[in-house]
Amino acid sequence: xxxxxxxxxxxxxxxxxxxxxxxxxxxxxxxxVACFFVCNDNISYELFNAxxxxxxMTIFSTAALLAIIAHAWIxxxxxxxxxxxxxxxxxxGTVLRLLFQTAYSSVLFIYLVWxxxxxxx
Amino acid sequence: MLTVSxxxxxxxxxxxxxMKDYEVDTQGKDLMVLDVLEMLKARDSGLVYxxxxxxxxxxxxxxxxNGKNGLACIxxxxxxxxxxxxxxxxxxxxxxxxxxxIVDMGMFYKQYEKIKPFLINDTPAPAIERLQSPEERAHxxxxxxxxxxxxxxxxxxxxxxxxxxxxxxxxxxQAYRFLIDSxxxxxxxxxxxxxxxxxxFRCHGIQNCVQVCPKGxxxxxxxxxxxxxxxxxxx
Numbered sequence: 095x096x097x098x099x100x101x102x103x104x105x106x107x108x109x110x111x112x113x114x115x116x117x118x119x120x121x122x123x124x125x126x127v128a129c130f131f132v133c134n135d136n137i138s139y140e141l142f143n144a145x146x147x148x149x150x151m152t153i154f155s156t157a158a159l160l161a162i163i164a165h166a167w168i169x170x171x172x173x174x175x176x177x178x179x180x181x182x183x184x185x186x187g188t189v190l191r192l193l194f195q196t197a198y199s200s201v202l203f204i205y206l207v208w209x210x211x212x213x214x215x
Numbered sequence: 216m217l218t219v220s221x222x223x224x225x226x227x228x229x230x231x232x233x234m235k236d237y238e239v240d241t242q243g244k245d246l247m248v249l250d251v252l253e254m255l256k257a258r259d260s261g262l263v264y265x266x267x268x269x270x271x272x273x274x275x276x277x278x279x280x281n282g283k284n285g286l287a288c289i290x291x292x293x294x295x296x297x298x299x300x301x302x303x304x305x306x307x308x309x310x311x312x313x314x315x316x317i318v319d320m321g322m323f324y325k326q327y328e329k330i331k332p333f334l335i336n337d338t339p340a341p342a343i344e345r346l347q348s349p350e351e352r353a354h355x356x357x358x359x360x361x362x363x364x365x366x367x368x369x370x371x372x373x374x375x376x377x378x379x380x381x382x383x384x385x386x387x388x389q390a391y392r393f394l395i396d397s398x399x400x401x402x403x404x405x406x407x408x409x410x411x412x413x414x415x416f417r418c419h420g421i422q423n424c425v426q427v428c429p430k431g432x433x434x435x436x437x438x439x440x441x442x443x444x445x446x447x448x449x450x
Contacts, residue, residue, distance in 0.1 A: 105410045105411055105412065105449075106409075106410055106411050106412045106413070106414070106415060106416035106445065107410060107416075107445050107446055107449040107450075108449075109412050109416060110416050110442065110446075111446070111450075172412075172417075175377070175413075176373075176376040176377065177376065179376070179377075181376075181377075181378075181379070182376070
């Protein structure tokens with residue numbers, strides 16, 4: 095059993111399931127938004143605003159935002175634990191990995207709060 | 216004449232590894248790569264590599280031939296060369312080189328040891344043996360044949376990056392061999408040991424292992440089965 099505290103899910107299964115579930119949510123959201131653009135010829139600001147301001151779409155956008163945050167966290171964590179390691183980079187590997195993990199978790203947190211403010215503010 | 220370029224490194228003499236070229240007269244025969252190495256060994260006794268059975272059973276002579284891992288003893292020159300006219304032989308990638316084509320397999324065996332490659336059964340032993348039905352035995356086909364040559368694990372980028380934490384395709388193929396064995400009663404314990412973000416889930420399914428396995432086995436499929444068992448146990 096190999097664990098790391100910076101891991102998003104509790105274990106390998108959690109990470110794997112979260113990655114797959116969030117992928118489905120993002121795909122569904124992409125298709126939903128793509129349908130809106132394909133099915134409407136003349137898209138005005140009013141139409142765009144009405145579509146994205148509706149309660150169901152706001153909930154869906156929130157779900158997509160949360161999915162992107164979780165998906166990105168797990169993906170970047172995997173990248174950082176592949177390349178930014180003491181095995182690959184010597185003693186500075188752990189410091190670089192922690193700096194990278196702090197940076198992307200901060201950016202993702204900002205995106206989350208900013209996104210929620212846009213959607214619900 | 217065939218040009219053979221071989222990775223050479225003797226840490227007692229060389230400051231760093233280098234490639235040494237040889238010209239070999241194969242007399243137009245489609246020799247095995249190991250035969251070519253034996254011819255070169257007769258000329259240059261300093262060249263070292265592992266070999267034993269020379270028929271693809273012992274798994275000693277795993278090496279990288281023109282970019283693809285395989286067993287030198289059962290790889291014909293025509294297959295190793297493809298369209299190339301030069302044979303380039305390097306040690307298995309991702310493991311520390313001891314000398315020339317010999318790598319330190321310690322990390323590979325450590326991962327194999329982790330999966331407890333032996334039957335665990337806490338029930339009282341029967342008088343003669345633990346029997347299996349033909350159907351139960353058939354589940355082991357495609358799994359027990361692994362000869363631990365390390366061609367698959369050393370072709371896997373996830374094993375290159377995390378050889379101390381990712382079990383690797385070979386170890387996981389063996390792990391599934393014991394998980395699916397009807398005589399083994401430690402399924403839950405085995406799965407619990409594998410349920411972390413590295414041991415199994417570092418497999419991203421790129422199937423390099425399937426492409427290079429000299430025995431034609433499919434570690435990716437076995438890893439998929441382990442993943443499904445882990446999910447079934449958890450949800």
